[in-house]
Amino acid sequence: MKITDKLIPGKANLEVYCDTLMELASNDSNILTVTSDSRGSGKLIPFAEKFPKQIVEVGIAEQNLVGVSAGLASTGKKVFAASPGCFLSTRALEQIKNDVAYSNYPVNLVGISSGVSYGALSTTHHSLHDVAALRAINNITIVVPADNFETKETIKAAAASTKPFYIKFGKKNMPHLHAKNDRFEIGKASTIIDGNDVAFIACGETVLPAVEAAKMLKKDGIKARVISMHTIKPLDTESILKSAEECKAVITVEEHSINGGLGEACASTIIEAGLFVPFKRMGIPDEETVAGSQNEIFEHYGISASGLSIVAKSLLR
Amino acid sequence: MREYTNMELQIKSVKYRISVLKYIKMANTGHTGGSLSCIDILNVLYNDVLNVFPENFSDPDRDRYIQSKGHAVEALYVVLADRGFYSESDLETLCKYKSPYVGHPTRKVNGIEFNTGALGHGLPISAGIALAGKKDNKSYRVFTLIGDGELAEGSNWEAAMMAAHYKLNNLIAILDHNALQITGRTDEVCSPYPIVDKWKAFGWNVALVEGHNISALRKILNKTPIASEKPALIIADTVKGKGVSYMENEKKWHHGVPSDEEYELAIKELEAKLN
Numbered sequence: 001m002k003i004t005d006k007l008i009p010g011k012a013n014l015e016v017y018c019d020t021l022m023e024l025a026s027n028d029s030n031i032l033t034v035t036s037d038s039r040g041s042g043k044l045i046p047f048a049e050k051f052p053k054q055i056v057e058v059g060i061a062e063q064n065l066v067g068v069s070a071g072l073a074s075t076g077k078k079v080f081a082a083s084p085g086c087f088l089s090t091r092a093l094e095q096i097k098n099d100v101a102y103s104n105y106p107v108n109l110v111g112i113s114s115g116v117s118y119g120a121l122s123t124t125h126h127s128l129h130d131v132a133a134l135r136a137i138n139n140i141t142i143v144v145p146a147d148n149f150e151t152k153e154t155i156k157a158a159a160a161s162t163k164p165f166y167i168k169f170g171k172k173n174m175p176h177l178h179a180k181n182d183r184f185e186i187g188k189a190s191t192i193i194d195g196n197d198v199a200f201i202a203c204g205e206t207v208l209p210a211v212e213a214a215k216m217l218k219k220d221g222i223k224a225r226v227i228s229m230h231t232i233k234p235l236d237t238e239s240i241l242k243s244a245e246e247c248k249a250v251i252t253v254e255e256h257s258i259n260g261g262l263g264e265a266c267a268s269t270i271i272e273a274g275l276f277v278p279f280k281r282m283g284i285p286d287e288e289t290v291a292g293s294q295n296e297i298f299e300h301y302g303i304s305a306s307g308l309s310i311v312a313k314s315l316l317r
Numbered sequence: 318m319r320e321y322t323n324m325e326l327q328i329k330s331v332k333y334r335i336s337v338l339k340y341i342k343m344a345n346t347g348h349t350g351g352s353l354s355c356i357d358i359l360n361v362l363y364n365d366v367l368n369v370f371p372e373n374f375s376d377p378d379r380d381r382y383i384q385s386k387g388h389a390v391e392a393l394y395v396v397l398a399d400r401g402f403y404s405e406s407d408l409e410t411l412c413k414y415k416s417p418y419v420g421h422p423t424r425k426v427n428g429i430e431f432n433t434g435a436l437g438h439g440l441p442i443s444a445g446i447a448l449a450g451k452k453d454n455k456s457y458r459v460f461t462l463i464g465d466g467e468l469a470e471g472s473n474w475e476a477a478m479m480a481a482h483y484k485l486n487n488l489i490a491i492l493d494h495n496a497l498q499i500t501g502r503t504d505e506v507c508s509p510y511p512i513v514d515k516w517k518a519f520g521w522n523v524a525l526v527e528g529h530n531i532s533a534l535r536k537i538l539n540k541t542p543i544a545s546e547k548p549a550l551i552i553a554d555t556v557k558g559k560g561v562s563y564m565e566n567e568k569k570w571h572h573g574v575p576s577d578e579e580y581e582l583a584i585k586e587l588e589a590k591l592n
Binding site: 053056058059061063064066067068069070071072073074075076077094095098099102103104 | 377424430431432433434435437438440441442443444445446447448449450452453471472475476478479482
């Protein structure tokens with residue numbers, strides 16, 4: 001998109017996930033969604049109503065959700081297992097590691113209402129560790145789509161893949177961040193806005209504040225680049241190094257702990273390439289997360305247009 | 318499938334036990350007691366029950382066997398070798414550098430469906446496969462072998478509840494009930510009893526069998542589905558370390574490796590049964 005473009009409202013990525021799954025399921029009876037009493041929060045009610053034979057309910061039992069999904073996938077079913085990211089990535093971590101990733105069956109694990117989407121429901125319901133935990137597990141692709149386009153393309157790619165995926169979504173309505181003819185590829189970052197002063201490398205719903213920060217910085221004559229690093233594993237190291245070489249500062253933005261997530265993945269990529277660039281990880285610090293809505297939490301930790309602009313200016317100083 | 322007599326299968330069991338000890342001794346590691354307790358069950362499954370052969374291992378209609386108590390992998394490796402999935406001499410690399418024959422089941426080994434070994438995983442996986450079979454109107458059956466110490470894992474109970482809900486009568490869990498785990502007697506560590514009542518209350522059909530009685534195992538394991546609308550738990554009463562008198566019912570043989578003298582003694586005792 002052009003930095004001067006007005007943001008066009010879109011749907012919640014979760015809704016697009018359901019729409020896309022329904023499109024795929026109408027042509028493929030092997031598409032299954034498996035839920036842990038999570039069809040409501042996963043916006044999967046329309047799917048359940050239209051394809052009652054293609055939804056499997058296991059009740060509130062995340063370990064079983066993943067084990068059963070792996071069993072189903074081993075018979076050729078194309079399984080999307082949906083559960084809040086907080087429970088899915090923690091309670092069922094061993095099942096993800098062994099039954100899915102190590103056994104190599106193509107289960108698509110969908111972490112719904114992830115990050116701090118549940119806001120004031122607080123830490124039990126936040127998933128700020130999922131990317132860190134799963135990055136350390138071999139044989140799983142991790143995708144955090146930013147907008148409706150990235151969501152749709154991710155679901156299509158996951159359904160066609162023979163490898164495990166972890167896909168995380170928030171709940172917020174996201175504006176369209178991609179131009180109509182944009183291309184999408186798992187493992188290849190998308191440049192949302194180009195610029196050479198500072199690079200925001202963001203993922204998921206934090207791409208939006210990065211775009212808003214870029215717009216704000218433009219008023220001060222600062223040209224910001226915004227990268228949607230939707231695929232965290234495998235990481236597009238080429239895109240990261242290009243930003244580190246071409247921009248005067250790099251800021252990573254994620255709805256995740258600053259430990260073990262996108263920021264550290266980018267930092268190690270840059271350091272191992274022998275590059276030096278002023279660098280800052282923006283995310284949730286290692287503390288008990290402040291109470292509030294998702295927007296308030298973002299604002300509190302500087303994941304906002306003004307917060308990111310301040311950091312950018314300080315790095316460029 | 319070739320029809321074996323009970324006597325022929327009993328002889329196989331003795332030979333399997335000798336092989337299990339041989340490769341554990343060569344590797345200097347392994348789960349001796351549990352492998353010896355479940356070997357008669359595996360013998361009957363692979364030689365009399367499962368329609369699983371090297372030639373049809375990718376056939377979607379094949380029965381499935383998931384070894385949840387993955388630590389007893391030496392028993393599975395030996396039986397799969399005998400079944401023709403690979404040469405038994407491959408097991409000389411057991412647990413050696415870069416060998417596919419690692420200390421828990423892995424799909425790198427021909428004939429193995431899932432990478433197991435962490436406990437409490439086999440039943441959910443098997444429930445998923447059984448559910449797929451129901452959805453696709455397949456007639457295959459899914460067998461999973463679980464340990465009695467393993468019953469403490471909560472994921473078993475999640476799957477038990479769900480398998481009954483979906484009336485998965487094509488799912489058969491076999492409990493290797495040797496009543497010992499690494500710390501000691503299962504009822505003293507954290508009692509899983511009353512096992513029968515618990516599984517019945519979860520909506521399962523429960524059957525009991527002598528776990529080293531080839532004839533009884535053949536009878537019960539071939540009688541599936543056992544109930545028309547329920548998954549089945551077959552509690553096989555077994556003896557940890559079965560077949561080697563000094564190992565039987567001794568917790569130290571959970572993953573004990575015999576010394577040279579102990580090995581000779583064990584092999585002598587087993588070979589005597591072949592004469």
